[in-house]
Amino acid sequence: MKKIAKDRLPELLQKMAEAGKVYAPVNKGGKTNFSVWQPGDAADLTTLRSAVPAKSVLFPQSETYLRFAQQGKKLSIETVGGEADEYVLFGVRACDAKSFALLDKVFLSEPVDQFYASRRELGTVVAVACREPEDACFCRAFDIAADAPAGADVCVWDTGDDLFWLVQTEKGERLTARLAGLLEDAGAADDAALPALQAQIRAQLDELPLAALVAEKKHQALKQLFDDEQWLACSESCLGCGTCTYVCPTCHCYDIQDYDTGTGTERSRCWDSCMFSDFTQMAHGNPRKTQKERFRQRFMHKLVYYPNNYNEIACVGCGRCLEACPVNMNIVKVMKKIGGEAR
Amino acid sequence: MEKIAAAVRERAKRALATGEVDRVFAWKRGEFWYDVTPAVFETADETDELLWDSFCVANLSKYLTGAVRQGFKVGVFVKGCDALAFNQLLQDNRISRENVRLFGLPCPGMVDPEKLKKAKRYRGVRAVARAGDVLALQGKHGEQQVEAPAYLYDKCLVCRHPNPVVYDELLAEPQPVRTPDSDRFALVNELEAMSAEEKFLFWQEQFDKCIRCNACRNICPACSCEKCIFDNGESGVAAKANADSCEEQFFHLIRAYHVAGRCVDCGECSRVCPAGIPLHLLNRKIIKDIQAIYGDYEAGLDPNVPAPLATYRLDDADPFDGHQKGGKK
Numbered sequence A: 001m002k003k004i005a006k007d008r009l010p011e012l013l014q015k016m017a018e019a020g021k022v023y024a025p026v027n028k029g030g031k032t033n034f035s036v037w038q039p040g041d042a043a044d045l046t047t048l049r050s051a052v053p054a055k056s057v058l059f060p061q062s063e064t065y066l067r068f069a070q071q072g073k074k075l076s077i078e079t080v081g082g083e084a085d086e087y088v089l090f091g092v093r094a095c096d097a098k099s100f101a102l103l104d105k106v107f108l109s110e111p112v113d114q115f116y117a118s119r120r121e122l123g124t125v126v127a128v129a130c131r132e133p134e135d136a137c138f139c140r141a142f143d144i145a146a147d148a149p150a151g152a153d154v155c156v157w158d159t160g161d162d163l164f165w166l167v168q169t170e171k172g173e174r175l176t177a178r179l180a181g182l183l184e185d186a187g188a189a190d191d192a193a194l195p196a197l198q199a200q201i202r203a204q205l206d207e208l209p210l211a212a213l214v215a216e217k218k219h220q221a222l223k224q225l226f227d228d229e230q231w232l233a234c235s236e237s238c239l240g241c242g243t244c245t246y247v248c249p250t251c252h253c254y255d256i257q258d259y260d261t262g263t264g265t266e267r268s269r270c271w272d273s274c275m276f277s278d279f280t281q282m283a284h285g286n287p288r289k290t291q292k293e294r295f296r297q298r299f300m301h302k303l304v305y306y307p308n309n310y311n312e313i314a315c316v317g318c319g320r321c322l323e324a325c326p327v328n329m330n331i332v333k334v335m336k337k338i339g340g341e342a343r
Numbered sequence B: 001m002e003k004i005a006a007a008v009r010e011r012a013k014r015a016l017a018t019g020e021v022d023r024v025f026a027w028k029r030g031e032f033w034y035d036v037t038p039a040v041f042e043t044a045d046e047t048d049e050l051l052w053d054s055f056c057v058a059n060l061s062k063y064l065t066g067a068v069r070q071g072f073k074v075g076v077f078v079k080g081c082d083a084l085a086f087n088q089l090l091q092d093n094r095i096s097r098e099n100v101r102l103f104g105l106p107c108p109g110m111v112d113p114e115k116l117k118k119a120k121r122y123r124g125v126r127a128v129a130r131a132g133d134v135l136a137l138q139g140k141h142g143e144q145q146v147e148a149p150a151y152l153y154d155k156c157l158v159c160r161h162p163n164p165v166v167y168d169e170l171l172a173e174p175q176p177v178r179t180p181d182s183d184r185f186a187l188v189n190e191l192e193a194m195s196a197e198e199k200f201l202f203w204q205e206q207f208d209k210c211i212r213c214n215a216c217r218n219i220c221p222a223c224s225c226e227k228c229i230f231d232n233g234e235s236g237v238a239a240k241a242n243a244d245s246c247e248e249q250f251f252h253l254i255r256a257y258h259v260a261g262r263c264v265d266c267g268e269c270s271r272v273c274p275a276g277i278p279l280h281l282l283n284r285k286i287i288k289d290i291q292a293i294y295g296d297y298e299a300g301l302d303p304n305v306p307a308p309l310a311t312y313r314l315d316d317a318d319p320f321d322g323h324q325k326g327g328k329k
Helices: A006-019 A094-107 A114-122 A170-178 A188-207 A222-226 A230-235 A291-310 A320-324 A331-337 B002-017 B044-049 B061-069 B080-091 B113-118 B181-192 B196-208 B215-219 B245-258 B268-272 B280-294
Strands: A002-005 A021-028 A031-036 A062-071 A074-079 A087-092 A123-128 A154-158 A162-167 A254-260 A265-271 B023-029 B036-041 B074-078 B100-104 B125-131 B134-139 B142-147
Touching (some): A006 A021, A006 A087, A006 A162, A094 A114, A094 A123, A154 A188, A230 A291, A230 A331, A291 A331, A320 A331, B002 B023, B002 B044, B036 B044, B036 B061, B061 B080, B181 B280, B215 B245, B215 B268, B268 B280
Parallel strands (some): A021 A087, A087 A123, B023 B074
Antiparallel strands (some): A021 A031, A154 A162, B023 B036, B125 B134
């Protein structure tokens, strides 16, 4: 294990930034989000969850990916979008790191999404353990270890004074080698301190209000779940805004639109939200006419369709939707209601 | 507050049991102490889960637009700000008065869990009881008492109508107003004092955070269009794309102007914004200007008073004559 004094974090980020872009959680205008770190930016490791999840780095909210231009009879098509250079994604939490694995199953299955794939391949992910999980957190229901993030290239623990740095993969090894002048070897006392810190985090997780939540794949028949009468009751408070979908690290639906730029056409995609009235709007109309159907779509996708395809629930328990929903309707309430197994 | 909560539950139960109303809109207990959801109650039995506590911040009035249209007789609980919203929806012809039974709830101000979190009062809390302005944070390791005003939503600290301005029956004693009305314009005054450049940079940084979730629009009691222009695929705007900062600025400014004169300053837009944009300041600036130009008018106070921006009078002030003009100085 390596370590660095916490007050030297700016130097560490500076060193990383010399080799390419570094995305880090930075507070701007009162909210912390992942953005390209600039010298002078203070990386925020205190805020537990970024307002917008770290998926925005791998799968940006909007992205232009094709440009067309017509000159005489010749049509030129240029592929833009994706990532061309190596970069570092610093400060991802265990829940967000797990969300990458869930997104991988969608975007890296055939046909592979080349823009997502390029960002996945070129990025080195540095995850940070959660020192102070909050009441809306329920990552443990999905076997996610907030004290020992999985799926990252490097794991970091904030002890208060130091950052412990533990390499997880070859990519992480390469990044660590680049930072050799800054990271020092951890001593025996540090090696002993880490399990203690992790135990302390786990003790806090035990105390959370949703600690006992069990998230299992629904076993009822698809049709039975689809027709569950609870959908109406659950959806009645839903305002139909897209907050839950946009703050969700696992939501991955997108819309594609062409724009006339005046000199050509751009094709871009942007996050879509099943909560919106124009979601799946087609020439013939919309199969999801009321908020009940839209609401059901979101949670059937998380709790039934995705698990049917990939054998895992498409939720990581980050708690963002619990915190951000204007009316506090959320996936935990739905999980307990639908399928009739209140826990 | 617990005593009033029992009365609230009892009243809802009676209204449903006697058939006085078909449905009751109220708040429901959630998964933990600050997790409260608006809910529809259809039978007297369900009302055991009905809640009135320091976290019942969500405005229920807007839900009436759907229920009233469906022809239901509904009962709804309204705080001061919710009552203003109710009146505005009436004035905008979005709901009708006759099918609604209004249960008024004088509101002591709602508690912002974020403020408790920032003050490090949050960890281990399991329940929050309240007596007047004293909050009892009850946790596994005992109880801690704190003064409520330090933890109320900003919007509640400058609330000018804690007591419903319209109701059929009031379920508790009226609450005092905490601050003079002028206080709510303090931040607007600060913004006005900025140069045009500073104002632009301020709002640019704020709008840059916008994720186009439409929470501000959907919670807003003045945003009651059947179909919003920003939901119209033919409009030519990249409503969902969040493609460039220009679009965000247009969205928020168009919305502010569309609700001008109808915004009841309930503050819900800023409360629900997941990006923390102080949207209410746009509306408050407009409210301040309307008051300066057309005299005292408060949207939602009385649906029978003509709204200045929707009424033309020969002796109307000319905002371009005498009032401060825009543009760079």
